[in-house]
Amino acid sequence: MSIQSEEAFLSLIDEHFATDSAALELGRGDDCAVLSQGGPFCVSSDLFLEDIHFRRSYFSPQDIGYKALAVNVSDIAAMGGRPLAFTMDLMIPSGLDRSFWEKFFSGMAALARQNDMPLAGGDLSRSDKLGVSISIWGTPGPSGRFIPRTGGNPGDVLFVCGEPGLARAGLSLLEKDGIKAAETFPQAVQAHLRPKPKTMVANLLSAAGTSSLMDVSDGLARDLPRLLGSKPGADLTVSPDMIHDEVIRFAEQTDVTAEDVFMVGGEDYALLGTAAPEAFKSKILTIPGVRALGRINDSGTITVNGTPFTLNGFDHFDA
Template identity: 45%
Template structure:
């Protein structure tokens, strides 16, 4: 296939997939190529699906094929991290742009796409168990991923915190949003001005090790991955019966976010909370678990406290930010 410039058949795609993804794994009794894969059974699994669609979730004008392949899998792995679990396998649904569309990809571009996805899969020992292919008007990726609890056997969930619990995050907030907006305005040139933000948007790193460590700490009461911004995800996390007092200083905001908001006359704290695609972990823990957090996750940042009222506040002022909504109209 090295001499081919295009992939013209389903068999071409399957050969390229087999090139990058091993078809044998300790968890697969029957691999790709049959009507179904057969996997070794587990006592319980966590499972999730994410869609990654061209011109909705990414643009080819500044996402390389490798960026697309990496991020499509990374955002799914992050959901497993948010449950305090480890990923154990995934399946891939792919909408392939036809040759008459403006999204058509050459064989070398598909090679980059699968190479980046398989590199991330190998990093987490993830077998690709199968999937489906279809022609379509634009590039689309749908990944279903599953995983299992770590050594503790715990699965961390939303709406399991209580008033008085400490709220914390593992990871940076606001960076991917700054990267997205800079790329939309400046294209690839944005990387020169805001390299950390652009990289955070194009190549998110799932925090599996952090999630597994959180599940090992008994005083950690829950966690989730932040994908729609803290302003929207925080109410989902604490539930309708609780509120939160957030305390976040400007010094805790990543450098590229401070630079981008200063360059564009934006409120850095509000910008950080609106976020989106942060793929940081939000957690809640009892105050007596803070020493364990400091020991095992020294990079975590305390951002506030769960309250018995349903109100949200930021640094003592009422907070009324809605965050990202997948079905809202975005200008």
């Protein structure tokens, strides 16, 4: 049974997303939601579109709902923030039945509950293809501050937390073999379908004095220059022991090196950050999953294992 009316959609949404929350002075159903908030907040917005960002052939409805929200939560995490609430604009093609939407909302609602984050509002429209646009906002984490991308200084240690290249390997394998790729590359496939926002780790990094932080969504090669700012310079050391086993196995099947997959990546949702050497050694390195990538400098050049690096990362914008 497909869902014919806007009202039916709205009540299904009400079933999955609580309408009462301390963060919401006025919930869904009015022209706007009203949020109680006594200080600065951060906002972000992302698209999640069928056949651009996901395929229905290998994403389950739960995966689609989950990931549409997860990529936004990751943006809040990368600010060292705590998610406060989100809005969802939903583009609804015909032919998706109620069971699809049940699963879609349950995948999304589980992540929302996990982050104690109400759905504050949104919009529904029919559309040719399924699409989601989510806006999310957050408050500063326990450290009381937001961490910008561009706080690093020459001499700072560059570090990563997460598995660069793993989701890209998953995407390539899913595109080639469909969901049965999960049999041989379970973690790569999972990294693409169900990226885990690193909210907790990011809060620890913030408290430990990270000087800059961002989430790697377009791959290290594209996102690292964004972190480094106007005169990007860094010397990176990428060794096989830093690269996920499945990335290494994936690279063996292709004509690219594991280091290139690691650097080019895409949709990694790893955290990339910098810290002063003392803070890195004494505090940051003790945080689970953190690995040093190298040092930043003001040379204007990024090198990987001593060689200037030039590849372009994964770009949703490319045709």
